[in-house]
Amino acid sequence: MAFDITAAINIMGLSAVAVFAISGALDAARQKMDILGFLLIGTVTGLGGGTVRDLLLGKLPVLWIREPVWIIVCLIASAITYFIAPKLVSRTRALIWMDAVGIALFAVVGTEIGLNFGTSPLIAVCMGVMTASFGGIARDLLCGSNLTLMNEELYITTMLAGSVTYLILHELHLPDNYDLIGGFLVAFILRALAIIFKLKLPNIYRQ
Amino acid sequence: MAFDITAAINIMGLSAVAVFAISGALDAARQKMDILGFLLIGTVTGLGGGTVRDLLLGKLPVLWIREPVWIIVCLIASAITYFIAPKLVSRTRALIWMDAVGIALFAVVGTEIGLNFGTSPLIAVCMGVMTASFGGIARDLLCGSNLTLMNEELYITTMLAGSVTYLILHELHLPDNYDLIGGFLVAFILRALAIIFKLKLPNIYRQ
Amino acid sequence: MAFDITAAINIMGLSAVAVFAISGALDAARQKMDILGFLLIGTVTGLGGGTVRDLLLGKLPVLWIREPVWIIVCLIASAITYFIAPKLVSRTRALIWMDAVGIALFAVVGTEIGLNFGTSPLIAVCMGVMTASFGGIARDLLCGSNLTLMNEELYITTMLAGSVTYLILHELHLPDNYDLIGGFLVAFILRALAIIFKLKLPNIYRQ
Numbered sequence: 001m002a003f004d005i006t007a008a009i010n011i012m013g014l015s016a017v018a019v020f021a022i023s024g025a026l027d028a029a030r031q032k033m034d035i036l037g038f039l040l041i042g043t044v045t046g047l048g049g050g051t052v053r054d055l056l057l058g059k060l061p062v063l064w065i066r067e068p069v070w071i072i073v074c075l076i077a078s079a080i081t082y083f084i085a086p087k088l089v090s091r092t093r094a095l096i097w098m099d100a101v102g103i104a105l106f107a108v109v110g111t112e113i114g115l116n117f118g119t120s121p122l123i124a125v126c127m128g129v130m131t132a133s134f135g136g137i138a139r140d141l142l143c144g145s146n147l148t149l150m151n152e153e154l155y156i157t158t159m160l161a162g163s164v165t166y167l168i169l170h171e172l173h174l175p176d177n178y179d180l181i182g183g184f185l186v187a188f189i190l191r192a193l194a195i196i197f198k199l200k201l202p203n204i205y206r207q
Numbered sequence: 208m209a210f211d212i213t214a215a216i217n218i219m220g221l222s223a224v225a226v227f228a229i230s231g232a233l234d235a236a237r238q239k240m241d242i243l244g245f246l247l248i249g250t251v252t253g254l255g256g257g258t259v260r261d262l263l264l265g266k267l268p269v270l271w272i273r274e275p276v277w278i279i280v281c282l283i284a285s286a287i288t289y290f291i292a293p294k295l296v297s298r299t300r301a302l303i304w305m306d307a308v309g310i311a312l313f314a315v316v317g318t319e320i321g322l323n324f325g326t327s328p329l330i331a332v333c334m335g336v337m338t339a340s341f342g343g344i345a346r347d348l349l350c351g352s353n354l355t356l357m358n359e360e361l362y363i364t365t366m367l368a369g370s371v372t373y374l375i376l377h378e379l380h381l382p383d384n385y386d387l388i389g390g391f392l393v394a395f396i397l398r399a400l401a402i403i404f405k406l407k408l409p410n411i412y413r414q
Numbered sequence: 415m416a417f418d419i420t421a422a423i424n425i426m427g428l429s430a431v432a433v434f435a436i437s438g439a440l441d442a443a444r445q446k447m448d449i450l451g452f453l454l455i456g457t458v459t460g461l462g463g464g465t466v467r468d469l470l471l472g473k474l475p476v477l478w479i480r481e482p483v484w485i486i487v488c489l490i491a492s493a494i495t496y497f498i499a500p501k502l503v504s505r506t507r508a509l510i511w512m513d514a515v516g517i518a519l520f521a522v523v524g525t526e527i528g529l530n531f532g533t534s535p536l537i538a539v540c541m542g543v544m545t546a547s548f549g550g551i552a553r554d555l556l557c558g559s560n561l562t563l564m565n566e567e568l569y570i571t572t573m574l575a576g577s578v579t580y581l582i583l584h585e586l587h588l589p590d591n592y593d594l595i596g597g598f599l600v601a602f603i604l605r606a607l608a609i610i611f612k613l614k615l616p617n618i619y620r621q
């Protein structure tokens with residue numbers, strides 16, 4: 001099947017898959033797995049969100065069966081991480097930042113795919129949040145880690161912000177790709193600030 | 208898409224989704240999550256069982272993409288729970304009872320949907336048990352709780368009883384909805400007795 | 415639907431499902447579950463891998479809804495295990511060996527189904543590994559066990575070896591079923607040696 005690498009949406013999608021695969025491989029490093037463990041966790045993390053999204057929409061067979069480039073990107077990113085991870089000062093820190101880039105990209109890409117499929121804006125936002133969530137959930141369950149999704153810093157908030165920003169910019173009919181890039185920047189900057197300054201939503205259960 | 212709210216099956220389905228979403232939100236309360244955590248866990252718990260059922264049957268896109276009312280019910284139920292949960296004497300107790308109502312409703316609704324799809328009675332019962340199981344499994348995995356499904360009190364038994372009762376009443380061609388209501392009552396009463404009196408199946412591994 | 419029990423692929427598939435169901439039931443025994451817990455865990459373990467494979471390929475409804483024989487095999491295998499498990503010297507040991515037979519069978523069967531579906535060899539191998547992996551992952555998550563997949567002995571390696579051996583033999587156009595049996599033997603013997611001699615991949619993270 002043709003694969004138009006020039007389109008911004010594909011570049012963002014491939015980047016999202018690659019950084020998420022790296023985040024998965026970094027979790028494999030924390031668990032001291034062997035190379036095949038890296039490839040498996042990296043691939044499941046990179047492709048998990050998009051796979052669930054395709055399943056729910058009924059776009060079958062899922063993306064990476066139709067276009068193997070997606071799985072090849074995961075395998076390469078995971079393999080490179082296997083050899084580079086030992087040189088990192090903090091694998092946990094690297095994982096958090098790769099994850100931050102990944103959820104910002106996936107939130108926008110997932111929303112765009114939902115809209116293109118013809119869903120309502122509410123469902124498109126759900127698709128964005130799910131695409132951004134499920135890779136990380138799979139990674140954390142397989143590695144026995146605490147769910148990143150449930151940590152206190154702005155995480156689901158980040159996905160929502162990116163997804164909604166994309167939707168609004170998309171409605172404004174700006175030049176090509178402004179909506180994609182704008183949504184990504186809002187999500188990533190928000191998550192970055194949350195990580196650095198430990199920002200949290202107000203929470204009546206933790207007063 | 209048209210949505211016939213008057214049909215008993217839809218009322219039962221919506222009720223099941225709402226009480227399961229509340230049970231998920233109550234688990235989020237035990238984990239002291241913020242409002243978005245409530246919305247996410249509540250929605251995943253409310254829609255998890257029906258989503259897996261639709262996937263396995265191939266009814267795609269899944270229900271809540273076709274009819275967003277289902278996701279809206281989850282969001283509202285979860286948000287209300289966020290503000291009410293702090294006032295509850297025992298959130299765990301409330302969770303158990305919401306879950307009990309939910310599995311009784313889902314067991315019957317899931318079986319009915321399986322039958323309508325044209326499956327054999329055996330597979331229809333499996334659909335009922337799975338619809339009733341998967342929301343709670345997702346809730347427990349996401350919250351890091353012990354699986355409610357694996358506790359010793361009559362739980363899978365409850366789902367089976369409701370599902371089989373529905374099947375039998377359905378075969379008897381009683382007036383409308385007797386089968387749905389009968390199946391629900393048998394399941395709920397059995398689970399209620401199991402909770403109150405700590406009823407268990409005989410078990411050769413715990414003698 | 416017709417079901418050709420004489421075909422080697424079906425015999426291998428049914429055997430894989432049965433031994434995986436037994437491995438699930440043995441995990442239920444370790445958790446001291448009641449008979450319904452055995453049936454549930456056994457069935458989910460037996461059918462999990464094939465279900466995920468069918469979902470991703472879009473072969474819906476999934477196999478065991480189309481042909482209930484698969485679920486019946488799981489129920490029978492799990493029920494027999496419930497009564498036999500108390501007589502075993504080591505349930506953990508029995509579980510490991512049932513699992514070993516299961517992953518060797520599933521790796522080959524899954525690859526064959528991927529190829530028959532028309533996927534590329536890379537994706538066919540992924541299908542083999544996933545079919546062999548997901549039943550065990552579901553079992554371990556439901557039972558709260560450590561993931562067998564993540565243990566240090568040759569496990570993913572085993573699946574890969576069986577899958578790739580099958581692919582190579584398949585390309586050689588040997589007489590019927592040599593490819594299936596060859597792939598199975600390579601995978602099973604490798605896993606058996608790994609269990610007995612505690613073989614591991616070299617791992618730069620555990621030097």
